[in-house]
Amino acid sequence: MRRGSIVRITIYGVLAGIAASLVAVLVPWLPTSASKEMDRIEFTFWFTTVICIGVFSIVAAAIIYSILNFRVQPEDESDGPPIHGHTGLEIVWTAVPAILVTAISIVSAIVLAQNSDAGPNPLRIAVTAQQFAWKFEYPGEGKVVSGELVLPVDRPVKLTLHSLDVIHSFWVPEFGQKSDAVPGIETTLVITPTKKGAYRVICTELCGLGHATMRAPVRVVGQAEYEKFLADQAGGGTADETSGEAIFTSAGCGGCHAFSPAGSDAEVGPSLDNVNPRGKPLDEFLRESIEDPNAFVESGYQPDVMPNTFGKSLTAKQLDALVQYLVDGQKGS
Ligand code: CUA
Secondary structure, three states: OOHHHHHHHHHHHHHHHHHHHHHHHHOOOOOOOOEHHHHHHHHHHHHHHHHHHHHHHHHHHHHHHHHHHOOOOOOOOOOOOOOOOOHHHHHHHHHHHHHHHHHHHHHHHHHHHHHOOOOOOOEEEEEEEEOOEEEEEOOOOOOOEEOOEEEEOOOOEEEEEEEOOOOEEEEOHHHOOEEEEOEOOOEEEEEOEOOOEEEEEEEOOOOOOOHHHOEEEEEEEOHHHHHHHHHHHHHHOOHHHHOHHHHHHHOOHHHOOEEHHHOEEOOOOOOOOOOOOOOOOHHHHHHHHHHOOOOOOOOOOOOOOOOOOHHHHOOHHHHHHHHHHHHHOOOOO
């Protein structure tokens, strides 16, 4: 091979490498990391990307050189020269990718192991998923349950995920980690938040008509503020138990139903602003519709869309409060 050819191939390779690097760096492919686990995932991502850019540059250089140099002249329909192959080259292009892929596997395996290790004393929070809401149960005396995930910064958290109905998936983009919540089994997820701020849990498993609305707020705060949050929740205590508004929010009703007092305007299910109780007392009709949604289905809506688990997942007191909240919020009355 002539020296000029080598120089040209090198130039093509460098240009291809620069172009690929710009695409990798200038496009914000990943959300800004807010957890140790995400930092490790980012490392794996960039480790792999650098290798890919290297391989791409070599392949692109060979292709560009070949297209420019070995192009057949118009009208030339003769056969190409018979080439047997090049054993040395074949060994190299088999061995090098094998080594690179093995390196990626090793890095990934180490990161996966580290990302599922919560250390000796993690904060344990139980996460319950149901169509179409998230519920978080905190450790401690108060047994605080909230529709908001509040985490102290820089402390490993072990989430145990449960589902009451179908498969959901827990994902906070900035935390990187993701896991399904599967009915009947317990899955776990480790997160060590590193940045205070507000984030969002997004359900990433298609779980029904309200899937797109299945989100929950996340706050990463200092240890003192975390303790204050727990104390406030435990003190008011029963806020969850007796406030119909809080139950409306935490049970995810607003994900599907419009209800002016709660500020929701979703259209998956019928509006709750002007409920027609079909000849029954309003509170009785509302209670029946929550416990057994298929008992009466508003025309224009489908049965089996609304989960029939609320009769079980809400306590009797919570049901009373929720029904009362809906009754009080009727526009007509
Ligand atoms: Cu729950 Cu999608």
